[in-house]
Amino acid sequence: MQPDHAGPSMNHLFVDNLTVIDFAYLDPARGLVGESWIADVVLGGELDDQGMVFDFSNVKRTIKRVIDERVDHRLVIPRGYEGLQWSEDTPNTFRWALTGGGHIEHSSPDEAVVWLSSDRVVPSAVAALLEKELKAVLPGNVISVDINLREEVIEGAYYHYVHGLKKHLGNCQRIAHGHRxxxxxxxxxxxxxxxxxxxxxxxxxxxxxxxxxxxxxxxxxxxxxxxxxxxxxxxxxxxxxxxxxxxxxxxxxxxxxxxxxxxxxxxxxxxxxxxxxxxxxxxxxxxxxxxxx
Structure with missing residues (x-):
């Protein structure tokens, strides 16, 4: 995605490899998919009193924290998928129909899932959600937020897996998070x-x-x-x-x-x-x- 209102005179700050998001998502054909995306961030805006768009010392405290808390170790659910069945009374209990036959059912606390306004989970849709969250917490001189989510380039074999670690005291206890x-x-x-x-x-x-x-x-x-x-x-x-x-x-x-x-x-x-x-x-x-x- 391109930075909002990007222009030749705008100042930009970038942070590559800011964090890795390990999560799971639901796909109509593939089912429950474990994924790992690397996050790169570009901020555009006016310089503040320090001559900065945003202080690098705050990048991890603010930007990385928002990205990690919003998506990392969660199950991402595309609300627009026609094969999704859920109730307003129990929003995190749902049934997911698979295009090849069969279904998936899931129930968890609120913090273990994130709902996506899309019919499929793709990097641009997740990036748009995160950009909106970040714009709400960044200072007013930051005019644009551009997040690029990408897979690691792997030379050789790899797999996508999902699991849950009930004994873990952190977010790995969530029953449907995963990795590539x-x-x-x-x-x-x-x-x-x-x-x-x-x-x-x-x-x-x-x-x-x-x-x-x-x-x-x-x-x-x-x-x-x-x-x-x-x-x-x-x-x-x-x-x-x-x-x-x-x-x-x-x-x-x-x-x-x-x-x-x-x-x-x-x-x-x-x-x-x-x-x-x-x-x-x-x-x-x-x-x-x-x-x-």
Whole structure:
């Protein structure tokens, strides 16, 4: 998106890689999608008494905080999607029809979701929401706010996954937040591109669930098998129902440390005499390493 009222005489301040937003969103075909977007920001306006558009020392305190609080670790729901069913009485309990058959149901506290005035979740729509929020809190000399949301350029395999960590004291406890994550796998010190691609395909747009959180398994009226996850965390009660084929189950919690260990254990069982090293990312630039010698 271009800065509002941008002109050659306007002063601009930019901050690249200000923050990474790790979140989940609902897509008609893909279902529940984990995503990680890098946020770049450009502010345009008049210079203040310090000769600045905006003090860099306030960028993280104000701009990053608004971006993180509004979207990070939330489920983004496009209100305009025709397959969405919800009630004003319980606005964060809804049913989402999938174009390929089946549905998703979700219930959570208010702070775990954000409603988007759109029929699809795309970077420009989320950026517009954030720009509106920022204009309300920035000083009057800031005339324009331009947010660019982009995916990390990844050389190699990656997957989109969603999870919830009920034991986490922060926002990771939300049952439907996610990440777009690279993976690196080495066998005996050599990169195994084929194994990376295999796991990326297996975990394409997947929900990684914990057996401890399963409330029930059932077959719906549509003949599709479903899994319902429920738990109570310090932010409140969470529930999520998904088609079973969109879920990958772990016996443990789904922290990135345990995800890396799970993949390493699976590969070690397959290649028992070899050293396996798994570098599993959780979004951009962070994650866990598991080694099985």
């Amino acid at each position: 994550s690279p993976i690196r796998i080495d066998r005996n010190g050599h990169r195994a591109y084929d194994l990376e691609e295999r796991w990326a395909k297996l975990w394409q747009d997947i929900y990684v669930g914990t057996e401890e959180d399963v409330a029930r398994r059932f077959v719906g009226e549509d003949g599709i098998g479903y899994i319902t996850f429920e738990y109570e965390a310090n932010q409140g009660e969470f529930a999520l129902t998904l088609p079973e084929h969109r879920v990958y189950m772990l016996e443990t919690d789904t922290t990135v440390e345990l995800i890396a260990a799970h993949i390493a254990d699976k590969l070690k069982a397959e290649f028992s005499g070899e050293e396996i090293r798994v570098k599993a990312y959780e979004g951009v630039g962070k994650g866990a390493i598991a080694i099985r010698a």
